Amino acid sequence: MTAKATSNQVLRCRECRTEYPSEALFVCEHCFGPLEVGYDFSHLDAAETRRKIQAGPNSIWRYADFLPFTGRPRDPVQPGFTPLVKADRLAERLGIGELYVKNDAANPTHSFKDRVVAVALAKAIELGFETVACASTGNLANSVAAQAAANGLDSYVFVPSNLEEQKLLATGVYGTELVGVDGNYDDVNRLCTELAQSRPWAFVNVNLRPYYAEGSKTLAYETAEQLGFELPDRVVSPIASGSLFTKIAKGFGEWLDIGLLEGELPVFNGAQAAGCGPVATAFENGWEVCKPQRPDTIAKSLAIGDPADGPYALELARRSGGGIDQVSDDEIRDAIRLLAETTGIFTETAGGVTIATLRKLAERGDIDPSERVVAYITGEGLKTLDATRDSFEMHVIEPNMGSFEETVEAPREAVGSRAG
Numbered sequence: 001m002t003a004k005a006t007s008n009q010v011l012r013c014r015e016c017r018t019e020y021p022s023e024a025l026f027v028c029e030h031c032f033g034p035l036e037v038g039y040d041f042s043h044l045d046a047a048e049t050r051r052k053i054q055a056g057p058n059s060i061w062r063y064a065d066f067l068p069f070t071g072r073p074r075d076p077v078q079p080g081f082t083p084l085v086k087a088d089r090l091a092e093r094l095g096i097g098e099l100y101v102k103n104d105a106a107n108p109t110h111s112f113k114d115r116v117v118a119v120a121l122a123k124a125i126e127l128g129f130e131t132v133a134c135a136s137t138g139n140l141a142n143s144v145a146a147q148a149a150a151n152g153l154d155s156y157v158f159v160p161s162n163l164e165e166q167k168l169l170a171t172g173v174y175g176t177e178l179v180g181v182d183g184n185y186d187d188v189n190r191l192c193t194e195l196a197q198s199r200p201w202a203f204v205n206v207n208l209r210p211y212y213a214e215g216s217k218t219l220a221y222e223t224a225e226q227l228g229f230e231l232p233d234r235v236v237s238p239i240a241s242g243s244l245f246t247k248i249a250k251g252f253g254e255w256l257d258i259g260l261l262e263g264e265l266p267v268f269n270g271a272q273a274a275g276c277g278p279v280a281t282a283f284e285n286g287w288e289v290c291k292p293q294r295p296d297t298i299a300k301s302l303a304i305g306d307p308a309d310g311p312y313a314l315e316l317a318r319r320s321g322g323g324i325d326q327v328s329d330d331e332i333r334d335a336i337r338l339l340a341e342t343t344g345i346f347t348e349t350a351g352g353v354t355i356a357t358l359r360k361l362a363e364r365g366d367i368d369p370s371e372r373v374v375a376y377i378t379g380e381g382l383k384t385l386d387a388t389r390d391s392f393e394m395h396v397i398e399p400n401m402g403s404f405e406e407t408v409e410a411p412r413e414a415v416g417s418r419a420g
């Protein structure tokens with residue numbers, strides 16, 4: 001079946017390419033493949049589009065022409081337009097020529113999930129839903145709860161009950177129905193897939209998944225725009241379901257197709273925690289599909305044992321000449337510290353996974369000194385305090401000079417003289 005699209009957008013099966021109208025659908029009726037939004041951008045003129053983007057709001061809505069709506073939705077949250085930081089000190093430590101850190105912890109609820117939720121909720125409102133919901137590893141929960149509140153929608157948020165306390169607090173505070181499920185993310189997701197069939201709710205990452213996923217593309221658009229409408233040579237991004245990873249590629253690809261960018265798709269490196277690395281394991285073994293894993297890692301936001309976009313992430317890593325690595329919890333902790341010390345950016349564990357992977361690539365000699373590299377930091381360190389709790393010591397002193405000199409300065413001088 002090829003249904004008639006009502007605008008320049010359709011839902012298209014990622015496997016058999018069957019097309020459907022733009023509704024709350026996520027699985028192909030013919031082959032059960034996942035659906036994604038397909039567009040006709042043939043009417044866009046590159047120079048005019050660039051001008052329009054640059055005149056747009058300082059949020060993801062400057063890319064409204066590339067998102068699944070007609071017009072620009074009312075959005076009280078305005079995510080996006082986060083800093084692309086040139087990380088020279090980190091580059092020097094790792095021996096990389098040109099390195100940027102895209103700091104998406106600077107979003108309203110401190111993760112890139114604000115991008116995907118803003119797109120999904122705008123679509124939910126367009127389709128007439130009054131209640132929104134999600135299955136989450138934590139950050140999505142924060143964002144759905146906050147943006148539902150800002151839009152006056154009811155919300156149900158389902159998470160594994162053993163989540164970081166900070167993420168639970170930063171969700172419950174918005175007055176959502178917060179449901180802690182006694183199980184891992186894959187159990188939560190199964191429950192939500194069942195609920196989506198029997199409740200009139202917009203599950204942002206289940207029945208609205210094709211639209212939700214489009215929000216991640218804006219990270220590619222922003223990166224390219226901040227580089228002066230140029231492409232990086234390599235990107236390093238964390239992988240949980242694999243949606244972010246593959247949608248960054250979709251974003252760059254769309255702009256290449258319409259002539260807003262020139263060159264080739266960057267090399268794509270994915271980053272996973274060894275305690276939950278089904279895509280990295282499949283990559284290492286040359287498999288086409290991912291074997292589900294039971295997660296056991298401090299990187300809880302990436303703890304998806306059965307990743308929906310796993311095969312597409314594998315294909316992208318291979319096609320682009322990149323790869324997918326997995327790093328230990330200790331490497332994650334060290335990398336959080338390294339990023340903080342060299343850039344002033346405090347990332348949550350997912351960013352630790354990204355920077356530990358970047359370090360691995362650099363140490364292995366996989367990055368040529370001439371390359372321009374972008375690493376995606378997708379969440380904020382204050383959300384995962386347990387991971388960094390023991391990583392430093394505080395000097396506790398009496399409120400007088402003597403105590404300061406004895407406790408802080410004398411040990412520093414002793415270290416200095418030993419070093420000299």
Ligand SMILES: Cc1ncc(COP(=O)(O)O)c(C=O)c1O
Nearest residue numbers: 139240241242243244301378379
């Ligand atoms: C901070 C952070 N980074 C990256 C990801 C990966 O997202 P995806 O499921 O799109 O791979 C997640 C997922 O929850 C996340 O919370």
